Amino acid sequence: MPPLSRRAVGRATLARQFLLRRVRRPVAEVVTHLAGLQAQTTHSWYVGLQNRIDGLVPDEAGALLARGELVRGTLMRGTLHLVTPEDFARLRPTVQPVITRNLAHSAHGRATRGLDAKEIADAGRALLREGPLTPGELGARLAERWPGVPGGDLSHVVRGLVPLVQVPPRGVWGASGPPAFAPADTWTGRAVADAPDPDALFLRYLAAFGPATVRDVQAWSGLTRLREVADRLRDRLIALRGEDGTELLDLPDAPRPDPDAPAPVRFLYDFDNLLRGHADRSRVVSAEDLGRLATRNGMPPATVLVDGTVRASWRAVRTRDTAAVEVVPFAPLSPAQADEVVAEGLELLGFLEPERGGHEVRFAAPV
Structure with a gap:
């Protein structure tokens, strides 16, 4: 391939x-x-x-x-x-x-x-x-x-x-x-398993986060020395290549959509799996924008996916009677993208604050 x-x-x-x-x-x-x-x-x-x-x-x-x-x-x-x-x-x-x-x-x-x-x-x-x-x-x-x-x-x-x-x-x-x-x-009421099962963990990871490198699995799990696990599982996996030549392991029947498949706007929470599941997170966030997510207290901001990549941060702002989502883009969004952010933000507010009125999505100047 x-x-x-x-x-x-x-x-x-x-x-x-x-x-x-x-x-x-x-x-x-x-x-x-x-x-x-x-x-x-x-x-x-x-x-x-x-x-x-x-x-x-x-x-x-x-x-x-x-x-x-x-x-x-x-x-x-x-x-x-x-x-x-x-x-x-x-x-x-x-x-x-x-x-x-x-x-x-x-x-x-x-x-x-x-x-x-x-x-x-x-x-x-x-x-x-x-x-x-x-x-x-x-x-x-x-x-x-x-x-x-x-x-x-x-x-x-x-x-x-x-x-x-x-x-x-x-x-x-x-x-x-x-x-x-x-x-x-x-x-x-359920006893903890008697023994570790790194093979099962490796396969579960690929089903939820793949395709990925061994380093990615190690970053997600915190475990080390998983290369031997990968080698043991090779007859159950396929080996792909990233655009930089890196080997990516995957399950044969796992979904790999067309790269032009539409990716809707999504509001991710502060510790979302998507941003903590890989050693190399460039598949969903640029190196520059990843730096924007670093904080001194270890509490990262919640983020917004636009066309499949992190393009903004967000936070909920509440008053006695109203609720809003404040979005801070990392770069200017197109009018169509901004409209999609507003629509998804309002849906999020309907989930978070169904009893409050005055739902609003606000944009701050790009940072």
Whole structure:
């Protein structure tokens, strides 16, 4: 096959991310296909579902979290992800080395160096089996056993080594609450898998993010040394080439649309999968515009896709009676593109703020 242009690679990824066309599928099915949504913020990930699922009702999605049919727990790259209980059980052992490494290199890991980490983890697990605890509550209970060690550091050891999920109401649409944790197996009734399965993770990644390089899979998962996994799977994959000659691995039957396939405007949330799934993100954002997304506090702006690439940032602005979306283009948009941004922005406001009037999409001067 001829090399794939960046546009062709981008269209393939957008198709798999359900960003070329919204789908009418159950929320849990979409979340499973995407191998989870990054969900370290409590509610912004609902926008990630809204721009992928036709007719999504946020209360219904939130009810899945309340009922335990979806969970939020630490997975890829050591960050919170929204997944099904089945996927948490499958994925956590595979990415556990990443979480363990992050803990060891953190201030919490250094503060507890010399202590028996397994003993701390077992003690924390026993406490959490009695009922969910906030990090502060867990740390205080552990500090009774390890006096002189900060409870926050002890709590982080447990959170790093024990598969935990954040429990409702935190993260439920229209609700709030402090972060509180429970062991995944007791909360979901599903035991965590006995062994890692990097082959399955690699294939799941390509289904949701491909075509991609080994470095891309490593960037998304946080794992290293996945070249041997790729080599082991080669008889189940096809090898393509990017326009720069880079090898791109893919599933044989995965969608690869025409590079000129229309890509509608979509409002991405701050931690959307699309911008965190590859080592080389040039398929959806230029190097210059990627620099605009870097922030000192690690909280990136929400962004707008126009013709399949990031072309603006956005934020919601609310008053007592009105709601607006403020869009900051990175370069001038054509009149047709601006009209499409307005239409999609109004649809987003109808999702976020159905009870408020005065919906409006405003444009700031390009930056």
